[in-house]
Amino acid sequence: MEVISEKDEMRGIVERAKAGGLTVGLVPTMGYFHEGHLELMRRARAECDLVVVTLFVNPTQFAPGEDLEAYPRDFERDRGLAEGVGVDYVFAPEADEMYPAGSSTRVEVEGLSGVMCGRARPTHFSGVATVVCKLFNIIPAQKAYFGQKDAQQVAVVRRMAADLDFPVSIVPVPTVREPDGLAMSSRNVYMEPDEREQAVALSESLAAARELVESGERDAGAVAAAMRDVFARYPAVELEYISICDNIFLRPLDELEGQVLVAVAARVGRARLIDNMLLDVK
Amino acid sequence: MEVISEKDEMRGIVERAKAGGLTVGLVPTMGYFHEGHLELMRRARAECDLVVVTLFVNPTQFAPGEDLEAYPRDFERDRGLAEGVGVDYVFAPEADEMYPAGSSTRVEVEGLSGVMCGRARPTHFSGVATVVCKLFNIIPAQKAYFGQKDAQQVAVVRRMAADLDFPVSIVPVPTVREPDGLAMSSRNVYMEPDEREQAVALSESLAAARELVESGERDAGAVAAAMRDVFARYPAVELEYISICDNIFLRPLDELEGQVLVAVAARVGRARLIDNMLLDVK
Numbered sequence: 001m002e003v004i005s006e007k008d009e010m011r012g013i014v015e016r017a018k019a020g021g022l023t024v025g026l027v028p029t030m031g032y033f034h035e036g037h038l039e040l041m042r043r044a045r046a047e048c049d050l051v052v053v054t055l056f057v058n059p060t061q062f063a064p065g066e067d068l069e070a071y072p073r074d075f076e077r078d079r080g081l082a083e084g085v086g087v088d089y090v091f092a093p094e095a096d097e098m099y100p101a102g103s104s105t106r107v108e109v110e111g112l113s114g115v116m117c118g119r120a121r122p123t124h125f126s127g128v129a130t131v132v133c134k135l136f137n138i139i140p141a142q143k144a145y146f147g148q149k150d151a152q153q154v155a156v157v158r159r160m161a162a163d164l165d166f167p168v169s170i171v172p173v174p175t176v177r178e179p180d181g182l183a184m185s186s187r188n189v190y191m192e193p194d195e196r197e198q199a200v201a202l203s204e205s206l207a208a209a210r211e212l213v214e215s216g217e218r219d220a221g222a223v224a225a226a227m228r229d230v231f232a233r234y235p236a237v238e239l240e241y242i243s244i245c246d247n248i249f250l251r252p253l254d255e256l257e258g259q260v261l262v263a264v265a266a267r268v269g270r271a272r273l274i275d276n277m278l279l280d281v282k
Numbered sequence: 283m284e285v286i287s288e289k290d291e292m293r294g295i296v297e298r299a300k301a302g303g304l305t306v307g308l309v310p311t312m313g314y315f316h317e318g319h320l321e322l323m324r325r326a327r328a329e330c331d332l333v334v335v336t337l338f339v340n341p342t343q344f345a346p347g348e349d350l351e352a353y354p355r356d357f358e359r360d361r362g363l364a365e366g367v368g369v370d371y372v373f374a375p376e377a378d379e380m381y382p383a384g385s386s387t388r389v390e391v392e393g394l395s396g397v398m399c400g401r402a403r404p405t406h407f408s409g410v411a412t413v414v415c416k417l418f419n420i421i422p423a424q425k426a427y428f429g430q431k432d433a434q435q436v437a438v439v440r441r442m443a444a445d446l447d448f449p450v451s452i453v454p455v456p457t458v459r460e461p462d463g464l465a466m467s468s469r470n471v472y473m474e475p476d477e478r479e480q481a482v483a484l485s486e487s488l489a490a491a492r493e494l495v496e497s498g499e500r501d502a503g504a505v506a507a508a509m510r511d512v513f514a515r516y517p518a519v520e521l522e523y524i525s526i527c528d529n530i531f532l533r534p535l536d537e538l539e540g541q542v543l544v545a546v547a548a549r550v551g552r553a554r555l556i557d558n559m560l561l562d563v564k
Contacts, residue, residue: 104392
């Protein structure tokens, strides 16, 4: 496995691989790998000839006052983990390689970026869409792998890629969970032990929603109420939103029908956590 | 020469050509070709193995109330002219092929898009940057040709391509002029004969600026004043702006130094005209 820090070198490797008939899989990450990241890499490894993982804590998707500086980093550990699952290249540029002085272009995905997490983080998805657009040009892979845990990010990236005609397939990969159900996240390390115990509220609320829908409930308000009942049992967990919406435009639904995204966000101590599930409602 | 209307077919042609080792030149246009467009095509023809001209009157770069419907169109004439200069493919999609229902992504080049023509047309350069970004993905050419007449467009596209890491060279091509100096433009047909005569004000003001700078003047205010004196002699021409700025960030200069862009915009009857020149000031 090789670590690359320059854009032109990285693009050259990918272009030569493609010219030789290989399929390239891209796994964009901010590092500090957990099983969720490794699952993306394994999936890419299984489906592609060449696997490139990017490791870049992207400053433009953090707002002032968010956790850019505190965001956990451990490059040596990450390098070993990536190598362990058979990654071919890690692209780890410095910030000024990605954003040289004078950069001023922003990619905005309207509608999808302002709802759900976009309310608390109004500039976040523009930062995501912009850096992913850049990564698609630096690593013109045929497939790009994103964790379904970040459901809104998947929707924004899929919309951006389609709208800007990037010839790449966006592959969402199911969320990997801790034994008690907590979705894996680099930000889980921000929690104190007692907070960590209560963080199960998110996945439990989703399980409650699933049970209710499976028993025939189709009213979004009733499902959300049952979810709030779960959160009420965990006082250390401050619910930010429950969203019950379609999975393409992220528009809130009154009645559950078709592919439904049920998503939650909550603060637990210093951590802001998100989780979601997709339901196919007949 | 072949006319293509579907994105996937167009991309396939370009990708196969590149896989075969050919260089591809892209000439994005809104059609109604004049000598300026043909010059772009000839330049691409001279420098590239495969030349693709796009012909698309892009709705997102027109604001409500602008001339989207009135914009002159003559597809059969354009097809013959492109064929005459040796173009290989004309890509002429319908609007719903370029912007299917649900499209919501915008590319914004901050700073450069709000000055000069961006004051009168605040959404214009976002429309330009977005459609050019799409065209770079549909026709992943090594070189893309743009008329220097639209100097701000060149600056915005160059910034966008660099910021989003598109691996394409932006090639500006010198403005082609009528015998009296008027820069060629599809919008020149909007003028009545008496207006057309006075439209020479724009290029004459630039000539006056050049003469003054060549005689040693370095004060931008003095140069602009001399240009306004020229406009004062043409009452049918309503000056919109004079900009004396650097050619990268389009920041106004007090003193002329280095590569200087001198640009003007004016209304003449129904037409909104622009013109500019680049000066290398020692």
